[in-house]
Amino acid sequence: MADIAKEDDILGRARVRDTPELEAYYEDLAKQETGALWTVANSIEPWQPTPTSAPVLWRWEDLRPQVLRAIDLVRPEDAGRRVVYLRNPKRKEVSAACGWLFSGIQTMKAGERAGAHRHAASALRFIMEGTGAYTVVEGHKMSLGAKDFVLTPNGTWHEHGIEEDGSTCLWQDGLDIPLTNALEANFYEVHPDDYQTTNLPLDDSPATYGSPALMPELDKWDQPYSPLLKFRWDQTYEALQAYARVTDGSPYDGVIMRYINPKTGADPMLTMGANMQLLRASEHTKAHRHTGNIIYQVAKGEGYSVIGGKRFDWKEKDIFCVPPWTWHEHCNTQGGDDACLFSFHDLPTMRKLGFYAEQALEDNGGHQVVTG
Numbered sequence: 001m002a003d004i005a006k007e008d009d010i011l012g013r014a015r016v017r018d019t020p021e022l023e024a025y026y027e028d029l030a031k032q033e034t035g036a037l038w039t040v041a042n043s044i045e046p047w048q049p050t051p052t053s054a055p056v057l058w059r060w061e062d063l064r065p066q067v068l069r070a071i072d073l074v075r076p077e078d079a080g081r082r083v084v085y086l087r088n089p090k091r092k093e094v095s096a097a098c099g100w101l102f103s104g105i106q107t108m109k110a111g112e113r114a115g116a117h118r119h120a121a122s123a124l125r126f127i128m129e130g131t132g133a134y135t136v137v138e139g140h141k142m143s144l145g146a147k148d149f150v151l152t153p154n155g156t157w158h159e160h161g162i163e164e165d166g167s168t169c170l171w172q173d174g175l176d177i178p179l180t181n182a183l184e185a186n187f188y189e190v191h192p193d194d195y196q197t198t199n200l201p202l203d204d205s206p207a208t209y210g211s212p213a214l215m216p217e218l219d220k221w222d223q224p225y226s227p228l229l230k231f232r233w234d235q236t237y238e239a240l241q242a243y244a245r246v247t248d249g250s251p252y253d254g255v256i257m258r259y260i261n262p263k264t265g266a267d268p269m270l271t272m273g274a275n276m277q278l279l280r281a282s283e284h285t286k287a288h289r290h291t292g293n294i295i296y297q298v299a300k301g302e303g304y305s306v307i308g309g310k311r312f313d314w315k316e317k318d319i320f321c322v323p324p325w326t327w328h329e330h331c332n333t334q335g336g337d338d339a340c341l342f343s344f345h346d347l348p349t350m351r352k353l354g355f356y357a358e359q360a361l362e363d364n365g366g367h368q369v370v371t372g
């Protein structure tokens, strides 16, 4: 990598010194809403990605009571969605948890129901606690338990609620609202009838498309997103355990699997993807960095991650983020049990645009020096 301090010596980098004539020239250009590229080239064309987000860990023990406070303060029908969002200190202006990704913790109590709506941003949710939660996507109603993962792909009508005999539920909502807004492509619409009406049986999507390696012969699915809208935790964990028996896994992520559209094998939605990874007892991965924003939620166990040289200790339900092109490695500190990390990210967008890049840390045996 080139050294920024030596830019003056590099042909192809801007190195024009100001003179009175040039300053007068720049003023005249500005009057005509123009500018000289060489005055901004070095900042708009960095040598490598320069993430604006900070690595952050949000502790569940701090988050949970604050989210539950909202139950007595606002009703879902007034708030639209009763969500406390995670605000990266460096991304306040776009309400992002990391880069171009939004994350929030939503809570609803038994019998509550939020109105149906749709938006151009893609959304997903990872259930954290409670019973009786459901999501309806384009008429497909899905019952949701802890650690289940559910999609609400972009442009689809969706609504959430808790059955009368359920309990207070909390889940993480992940959306690419900041990305969609950055592209100035967002739409938001509320359902004309407030709620969807459906004759489809409960859990028809996982019943039809959720069996490993089997596809119905009568499949007529023609949408650009996955026909499987709900991914069950028990199936996911079972798959990881089975895979762990026959693989060393990734040096950077342990035993990692990707949620997919079972029909195509591709990511389940166009812009966002998600993974579940298993770190074996005492496993400490090596460090790498890549483009794309990642938001992790601890699904099981405890340990720590070193992100940009700083150690973040985590336990179940904590959430943390890894900004683009930032070194990261994970460690399961439990000697006798595995740990699992759920994550969602914008890698499908990065890959489709040809922006995916990855680098392994070579120094220090592949581990970062912890500085904080």
Ligand SMILES: [Fe+2]
Residues within 6 Å of the ligand: 117, 118, 119, 123, 152, 158
């Ligand atoms: Fe939504």
Ligand SMILES: [Fe+2]
Residues within 6 Å of the ligand: 252, 288, 289, 290, 328
């Ligand atoms: Fe990574």
